Amino acid sequence: MKKENRKAAQERRAKEREHQDKIAHQKQIWSWAGPVLVVVVIVGLIVASVLDSKRLSAKSDSEDTSAVSSASSSSTSSSTSLQTDTSLTIENGDTVNIDYVGSIDGVEFEGGNTEGNGADLVIGSHSYIDDFEDQLIGHHPGDSVDVTVTFPDNYGKDELNGKEALFKVTVNGIYK
Template sequence: MNDATQNEKNSTSMSKMRKIERKKEIKKMKRDAYLSKIVSISLIVLVCVGFVALFAYSVQRSINRVRPSSDFSARLTEDGLIKDVQVSDHIVLGDYSNIIIPKSEVEYTDKDMEKDIQELLENHGTLETETDALIKDGDQVSIDYVGTVDGKEFEGGNTKNAGTDLVIGSGTYVDDFEEQLIGHGVGDKVTVEVTFPADYKEESLAGKDAVFEVEINGIYNIPELTDAFVKENLSEYAMTADGYKEYLKKSKYEDKLNTWLEDYLMDNTTVSSYPEKYIKHLKSIQKFEDQSYFEYMNQLYTSFGSTPPYASFEQYIGMSEKEYDAGLEKKVQDPAKMALLFQMIYQKEGLKVTLDEFDKYLGDKATEDYDTLIKSYGKGYIMQDLIHEKVLEYLKENSVIE
């Protein structure tokens, strides 16, 4: 009896134990399932957050990215004014009445003219590769060289047979490099020994002795400024040498005067804020122009059978596109300031550009027909340029040069 009872108790105890264990297993399974569910939900949430973050980053990057635009007149009215802008909300203009212009800062001297004419003639020079002439002071030559310091080549010291032009006596190269070429002729190979200045910009070369193995490729034949030369090359400006000098004197003086007035206005104008839409527009135009010039440079090299110097736009600008875009804001601020201040004077003084002035401007500037020019830039962009000229004329009439 006691044994039977004890066995029954034992059986009951084991049954309870199994039930308890089973309950524990079920409870554990439920807990594991719950935890698994939580983990799964957490992973889904994290993935979703990741996608949202990635999407947000992509959107933000897209927003920050400057898109180039060739629509030069997009933010201008047909009258050349900046759209939706009250200029007085953005700038405080300095006093521009009775401006006194120092004559010494705008005059175009005979020395200036001689320099400009010499540069012009050098640009029209022809390279003579078969001549018995010897190099003399003032000659423009084409050379190649390999430079070494302590027997080792240094960066920037090798033309790599690409040829480089040099005017003898210009002081372009260090020490007496140029003078050591005098008396040599085309095809000669000359060993030139120089010493870099102690304060040379490249510290690793400062004060060092260098040896250049130079080969003379040719000597340029520089034309003279004659009536025949002017008629053949400069007929859009004049028909005689004296006539071209007069044109140069007048146009260069006007350029210096205009630049002085622009600098004066910029220095005496304060910007409180820049119109956001106009700044965005200028950034797009600037990027379009920079990219266009990059493509033009590569096409130019290709047309001459040479390898383009830049493999990408980023290589051309010397930075990432992201860095370039970030820098555009500052780059376009001065052009924006200039446009704002000239528009303010134009409106304040009640100036107007006439239809005749518009047509004359196109006639003077255009290398294309009227319709093509309007289509390329838009009337607003051309009018804005005319506003600039109109204001400069007004300021010159109301300024004193002394």
């Protein structure tokens, strides 16, 4: 073999050994990094799943405590206080505190009861279904009001979709 060919062959073998060394090094790294990466991904998925289920649970809990509400309206200014004066009259734009028990065909349904905890509602905000809020206008703190509404067909709960419900509402007060 000629001297130039021998030198070229030696260089080729050296490059090949260098390439094989890099591959061996990468395999060595992946032999421990691969399983670590898999564990990290699995832990991440578990954490994401737990957080998602907590978020859904919290969302479900808030829906259950206010089935008639599509959005909570519990913000009241610190400069206002709940007034129970029976001479006050609920008007559009007022924030009221109410308790209610909802039923369909005389049977209470899950999430349709404030259980005496009260719920703040801005009249005219349309955060409750149908014309729920409109039926409170003209009433006073201390009044008991029968509010009849029909859940939308796509409300999201099969047992409520498209059903007519009766809510026995107690007006606890008006924020002034």
